[in-house]
Every structure is written in C-alpha cells, then in structure tokens.
Amino acid sequence: xxxxxxxxxxxxxxxxxxxxxxxxxxxxxxxxxxxxxxxxxxxxxxxxxxxxxxxxxxxxxxxxxxxxxxxxxxxxxxxxxxxxxxxxxxxxxxxxxxxxxxxxxxxxxxxxxxxxxxxxxxxxxxxxxxxxxxxxxxxxxxxxxxxxxxxxxxxxxxxxxxxxxxxxxxxxxxxxxxxxxxxxxxxxxxxxxxxxxxxxxxxxxxxxxxxxxxxxxxxxxxxxxxxxxxxxxxxxxxxxxxxxxxxxxxxxxxxxxxxxxxxxxxxxxxxxxxxxxxxxxxxxxxxxxxxxxxxxxxxxxxxxxxxxxxxxxxxxxxxxxxxxxxxxxxxxxxxxxxxxxxxxxxxxxxxxxxxxxxxxxxxxxxxxxxxxxxxxxxxxxxxxxxxxxxxxxxxxxxxxxxxxxxxxxxxxxxxxxxxxxxxxxxxxxxxxxxxxxxxxxxxxxxxxxxxxxxxxxxxxxxxxxxxxxxxxxxxxxxxxxxxx
Ligand SMILES: Cc1cc2nc3c(=O)[nH]c(=O)nc-3n(C[C@H](O)[C@H](O)[C@H](O)COP(=O)(O)OP(=O)(O)OC[C@H]3O[C@@H](n4cnc5c(N)ncnc54)[C@H](O)[C@@H]3O)c2cc1C
Numbered sequence: 001x002x003x004x005x006x007x008x009x010x011x012x013x014x015x016x017x018x019x020x021x022x023x024x025x026x027x028x029x030x031x032x033x034x035x036x037x038x039x040x041x042x043x044x045x046x047x048x049x050x051x052x053x054x055x056x057x058x059x060x061x062x063x064x065x066x067x068x069x070x071x072x073x074x075x076x077x078x079x080x081x082x083x084x085x086x087x088x089x090x091x092x093x094x095x096x097x098x099x100x101x102x103x104x105x106x107x108x109x110x111x112x113x114x115x116x117x118x119x120x121x122x123x124x125x126x127x128x129x130x131x132x133x134x135x136x137x138x139x140x141x142x143x144x145x146x147x148x149x150x151x152x153x154x155x156x157x158x159x160x161x162x163x164x165x166x167x168x169x170x171x172x173x174x175x176x177x178x179x180x181x182x183x184x185x186x187x188x189x190x191x192x193x194x195x196x197x198x199x200x201x202x203x204x205x206x207x208x209x210x211x212x213x214x215x216x217x218x219x220x221x222x223x224x225x226x227x228x229x230x231x232x233x234x235x236x237x238x239x240x241x242x243x244x245x246x247x248x249x250x251x252x253x254x255x256x257x258x259x260x261x262x263x264x265x266x267x268x269x270x271x272x273x274x275x276x277x278x279x280x281x282x283x284x285x286x287x288x289x290x291x292x293x294x295x296x297x298x299x300x301x302x303x304x305x306x307x308x309x310x311x312x313x314x315x316x317x318x319x320x321x322x323x324x325x326x327x328x329x330x331x332x333x334x335x336x337x338x339x340x341x342x343x344x345x346x347x348x349x350x351x352x353x354x355x356x357x358x359x360x361x362x363x364x365x366x367x368x369x370x371x372x373x374x375x376x377x378x379x380x381x382x383x384x385x386x387x388x389x390x391x392x393x394x395x396x397x398x399x400x401x402x403x404x405x406x407x408x409x410x411x412x413x414x415x416x417x418x419x420x421x422x423x424x425x426x427x428x429x430x431x432x433x434x435x436x437x438x439x440x441x442x443x444x445x446x447x448x449x450x451x452x453x454x455x456x457x458x459x460x461x462x463x464x465x466x467x468x469x470x471x472x473x474x475x476x477x478x479x480x481x482x483x484x
Contacts (some may be wrong), residue, residue, distance in 0.1 A: 002028040002192075005197045005212065005227040007242065012449025013233030014115070014182040015466040019473040021189035025484060027092065029191065030214055031200040033072035035204065037417045043301040046168020049081050057237065059339050061354040061389070063412045066132070067257065067419060069235055073195050074178040076235065076462075079167050080417070081266050081279050081297075082156035083177055083460040086467075088287070095454040098426045099435060103205050103316050113467040120157040120463070133160050134272035135295035135326045136281040142378035143293075150287035153460075160276050167297055192333050202230065202246040208444045228484060229444045231468075232451075236419035237341070239451040241350045243423065244343040248439060249432045254338035255352065256456040257419040259360075261330045261368055261412070262296055264303065265380035266321065273298050273326035290333025290458045291367050293374065307384075309353020314393075325414050330371045331418075333458045334360040341422055361409050372400045386413040418461050420453040425468075436481050437472050445481065448472060 004020050006013045009031040017027045034049055047055040052071040059065040070076035092104035103109070131152070132140070143150050157166075159174040173180075183193060200222070201213035209230040215222045234238045240252035273295075283293035303322055307315045318325070332432055336357035343350045356364075368385065372394075375383055382393045385403055388411045394400035423432050432440055437452060439445040448469045450461055457464055476482050 001226050002026040002230055003482075004028075004229045004231055005030070005225070006231040006233055006448075007212075008032075008075060008233035008235060008238070008449065009073050009178075009183070009193050009195075010070065010233065010235060010449065011077050011178070011462050011465045012176050012235075012469045013075070013078075013231070014186065014232055015469040016233060016448040016473055017186050017316050018189070019180055019193050019470045021186060021191050023473075023477055025482075027186070027191040029071050029186075029193045029410075030197040030199055030212075031075075031193060031195050032217065033070070033075075033195065033444050034217075035073045036078055036169055038173055040171040041169040043168050043299070044244040044378060046079075050169055050384075059352045061356070061444040062410045063356060063414060065259070065339075065354060065414045065416060067237065067352075068415065068417045069419075073183065073193060076417070077178045078169070079462070080462065082166065082177075082195075083279055084117055084154045084156055085460050086110075086117075086455045087459045087461075087464040090288075091455075091458060098428075098454045101235075101244040101435060103435075103475075104468075109467060109471055112470050113463060114462060114471070116466050117129050117154060118240045119324065120156045120176055121154045122156075122176055124158065131280060133276040133280045133295060135298060135328075136279065138271065138273065138326060138372065139293065139295055139328055140281055140407050141284060142374045143283045143285070146285075146374065147376055148283050148374075149287075150281055151207055151284050152281050153279065155278065155280060157278060160278050160280060166278075168472050199234075199242070200240065202248065202445075204246075204442075207440065207442055227444075229446065229482065231446045231448050232439075233447075233449040234430050236422055236450045237352065239447060239449055240341045240422040243343070243439070244350050244434070245348065248442065248445065251430075252422050252432060253424045255341055255419055255422040256453075257334075257416045258456075259332045259334060259364070259457075260296075260415045260417065262415075263330070263331065263365060263368075263375055263386065263388045264325065264384040265328065265446050266318065266325045267379055268324070268381050270323045271326060274300075274323050277326065286367065286370070287458075289305060289363075290456070291363075292331045293371050294329050294331065296327040296329040298325065302327075307445075321363060328371060328375060330367050332360075332364060332367055333456050335363065336360050339419075356409055356412070356414075361412075364412065365404050365407065368404050369401055372404070373397060374399070376400075387411045388413050400464055418452045418457070420457060420461055421455055423447050423451040424454055425452040426454045436479070438481070446476075
C-alpha cells in the first residue's frame with residue numbers, strides 16, 4: 001500500500017506526487033484516461049481519446065456553455081495551449097486576505113513558481129519577445145496602432161514554426177507537456193501512474209477513506225484497493241463530482257471560470273496564420289478588468305465547425321480560401337456569473353448549471369466590440385462573430401457593432417477551458433476543506449488541484465495550480481500534518 005494514492009495525473013496530481021516523492025513518501029496515481037504517446041491524431045481521434053466526453057461538457061443554462069477538459073495521462077496539460085504564466089500579484093494578495101495568511105504573495109511562492117516554469121518552458125522560449133506566431137503577429141500589429149499594452153508569454157513549446165495540432169495531441173514532440181518532465185521524474189523516484197483506471201467509488205469508514213474502487217476503462221473490470229491517504233486531483237469539475245457522488249460533503253462551492261468568445265476573420269490575401277497559431281502574445285490593455293485578447297488555434301476542421309450555419313456555397317468559398325483566415329479569442333473573467341454543481345439525489349447524478357448575469361453580458365458586448373475593432377484594423381475583410389445560428393457575415397465595423405448591439409443573450413456561443421475554485425481553499429464558513437487542503441470531517445482525504453483555488457485567477461491557471469499544490473504539500477510536511 002502506498003503512503004499516498006492520488007486520483008488524476010494532471011497539473012495538480014503531478015505536482016503533488018513529485019513533491020511527496022522528493023520528501024520520501026511512496027505514491028501511486030490512478031488516471032482515468034489513456035497514455036498519450038505522441039500518435040498523430042485526426043481532430044476526431046484527438047477529441048475521442050484525450051478529451052472528457054469527446055469535448056462536450058455542457059453547463060446548462062442561458063446561454064449553454066461548453067467546458068473542455070483533458071482526460072488522459074497529464075490531464076488538461078496534454079491538450080492545453082501551453083501558456084505558462086504566473087497569476088497577477090493583486091490576485092495573490094486578494095487570496096492571502098481571503099485566507100488570512102501569507103501563503104501566496106511571498107518570496108517562497110514566487111521562487112517555487114519560477115522553478116516550475118524552468119521545468120516546463122524550454123530555455124530558448126523564455127521571455128523572448130521576438131518569438132512570435134503568425135497569428136499573434138497580426139493581432140499585435142493592430143494593437144500597436146491603438147497603443148494597447150501587449151506582452152509575450154512563456155510557452156511550453158520548443159518550436160513555434162510548426163504546423164501543430166496540440167489540442168488533439170502534439171505528435172511532433174514540440175510540446176513540453178508533463179509526460180516529458182514531471183512524469184519521468186515521478187517514475188524515476190519510484191512513483192507509479194496507472195492509466196485507464198477510473199476511480200468510481202471512495203469507501204469510507206468513520207472519518208477516513210479506507211478503500212477506493214477502480215474501474216478499468218477497457219475491460220470494465222472493477223477492483224478495490226486499500227489506501228492510507230487519498231488525494232483528489234481530478235480537476236475543477238471531477239473533484240467536486242467525486243465528493244458529491246460519494247457523499248463526502250453534501251455541497252461544494254460555486255465554480256469560477258473564464259469565458260472564451262472567438263471571432264473568425266478572413267483577409268483579402270493569404271496570411272500565414274495557418275502555419276502557426278500558437279498563442280505567443282497577449283493584448284493586456286484590459287487585464288485589470290479580467291480581459292485578455294489572443295490568437296486561437298486555426299486548424300482546417302475547426303474552421304469547418306465555425307461555418308456550420310452557412311449556406312453550402314459560402315462554406316465552399318471560405319474553405320477554398322482558408323489560408324486567408326485566422327481566429328482571435330476574447331477571454332473574459334465574469335464578475336458576477338458562476339456555475340452551480342449540484343447532485344440530484346434521485347438519479348445520483350451531478351449536474352452543472354449557470355446563467356449569464358446581465359452585467360457580464362454587457363461586459364461581453366463591450367469587449368467583443370473592442371476586439372472587433374482591432375480585427376478590422378488588422379485588415380480583415382469579413383468576420384463571423386461567436387453567435388449561434390449566425391449565418392450573417394459582417395463586412396464592416398458598423399455592421400458588426402449593430403449585430404453585437406441587437407444580440408440576444410441566449411444566442412452567444414461561449415466556451416471555456418479554465419475553471420477553478422469549486423472546493424475553494426478559503427477561510428469562510430462555506431469552505432469544505434481547511435487551509436491544508438484537508439477535506440473537513442475526514443482525516444486522510446486531501447484536495448490538490450485547480451478546484452481549491454481561492455477564487456478566479458483571471459489568468460492561465462496551470463502554473464499557479466502546480467505552485468499552490470507544491471507549497472501546500474510542503475506546508476503539510478512542515479507542520480507534521482500527514483499521518484503515515
Ligand atoms: C484546451 C485547453 C487549453 C488550455 N490552455 C491553457 C494554457 O495555455 N495555460 C494554462 O495555464 N492553462 C490552460 N488550460 C487550463 C489548465 O490546463 C488547467 O487549469 C489545469 O490543467 C488544471 O489542473 P488540474 O490538476 O486541476 O486538472 P487536470 O489537469 O485536468 O487533471 C485532472 C485529471 O484527473 C483525471 N480524472 C478525473 N476524474 C478521475 C477519476 N474519477 N479517476 C481517475 N482519474 C480521474 C482526468 O482524466 C485528468 O487527467 C487549458 C485547458 C484546456 C482544456
């Protein structure tokens with residue numbers, strides 16, 4: 001029996017495992033998904049093998065929101081954009097205030113964050129303003145004309161000039177995902193990562209987890225395993241689902257997330273976007289309002305899905321000139337809207353629902369207009385806004401603004417890939433964990449992933465998840481909290 005059994009091999013689970021191993025504990029990780037070995041995937045193969053529910057996880061409400069997350073060894077880090085950025089100091093300060101403790105905004109946290117960044121970001125990619133993808137360059141040129149603040153980002157990629165398809169598996173090895181670093185270190189230190197193994201039950205005895213039931217994803221065979229200490233690192237939606245389904249708590253906190261609104265743009269002539277649409281730079285002019293503009297993946301089959309509602313002649317025309325196109329993303333942190341994660345006792349099913357608050361709807365309209373202006377400044381001749389059933393193409397700013405002004409909330413096409421704080425590490429009455437990540441009323445169940453972030457990061461979360469988890473493990477060790 002290992003000292004620690006971890007559910008999930010993504011950002012949180014991998015960071016926890018390595019820190020525990022480096023401190024002499026034994027660790028086993030059970031991962032529901034497959035082991036990705038850099039196979040070349042079609043979009044469909046990638047979605048089916050690496051994404052939860054083939055990429056379709058709906059938050060029901062108005063409008064419906066689709067949340068994407070990884071389900072494979074490495075979790076969402078295998079399919080993500082590889083942006084490795086620290087969280088803004090203002091947010092870290094806010095979190096310390098929430099916690100009433102100097103945990104986030106201190107030298108040690110920043111030191112750990114830098115060390116993790118060094119492991120993930122290849123040396124030749126660090127803070128180099130000149131490394132720029134073709135699509136980021138288009139956005140940056142337009143932002144310069146408006147004097148907007150722009151900044152390069154650290155990327156876990158060793159090559160930008162590739163025809164990549166990282167959301168569906170990066171087959172050319174250019175992505176430095178966790179299988180290339182953390183998972184090797186974990187195995188070298190004697191840790192195990194067991195794939196295709198979904199934890200379906202957590203069996204309790206009094207105030208402790210005693211066993212877990214694991215289902216093999218291929219054979220559907222189930223087996224029980226005894227455990228000493230259990231760490232839930234199943235991600236922002238699955239950790240709370242495991243808690244509710246196993247009656248470890250009868251509630252969880254509201255889920256925070258970022259909203260993505262994407263604009264498809266076409267130019268007069270061929271542009272280079274299709275060669276490299278990695279996100280190398282952000283427009284950060286509106287960062288303090290929780291808004292970032294950036295390039296987004298531009299891959300042929302994805303464009304086809306954007307053109308769903310077009311007449312077939314239009315689709316043919318667009319696809320013939322796909323080399324003239326690109327996609328930009330407006331990432332917005334909602335100020336008022338969150339999602340509810342609730343269990344229906346009748347069906348023992350956990351559902352996620354949300355409603356877009358009117359004030360966040362106004363925020364979306366405001367920033368969609370600003371990005372639309374940038375896109376036309378960059379020379380786009382026609383654009384498609386992220387509106388459901390929107391077969392109308394906008395060929396001018398006035399036309400696009402008119403469409404935004406008359407938009408109904410239920411017609412927005414919003415997606416999200418960053419979610420957090422559904423089991424928040426805060427100091428309030430409604431928290432389900434204490435300041436050590438220990439689940440209340442249990443002596444051996446810990447939470448270590450994005451679900452415990454105190455609130456919305458407003459920033460790409462992976463680096464902060466990994467830093468927070470490592471420091472939390474250290475805090476438990478320093479305070480002799482682990483019972484092994
Ligand atoms: C498409 C996409 C792009 C993104 N881009 C970026 C980016 O550029 N930069 C950035 O910082 N962040 C990005 N993110 C977000 C970032 O990857 C996540 O915030 C981070 O990985 C969350 O870490 P986690 O440990 O909470 O969950 P995950 O990394 O998702 O890991 C959870 C793991 O638990 C496993 N699991 C769940 N339930 C069970 C179970 N019952 N039994 C066994 N295993 C289970 C899952 O299969 C998964 O592998 C992106 C995410 C996506 C999906």
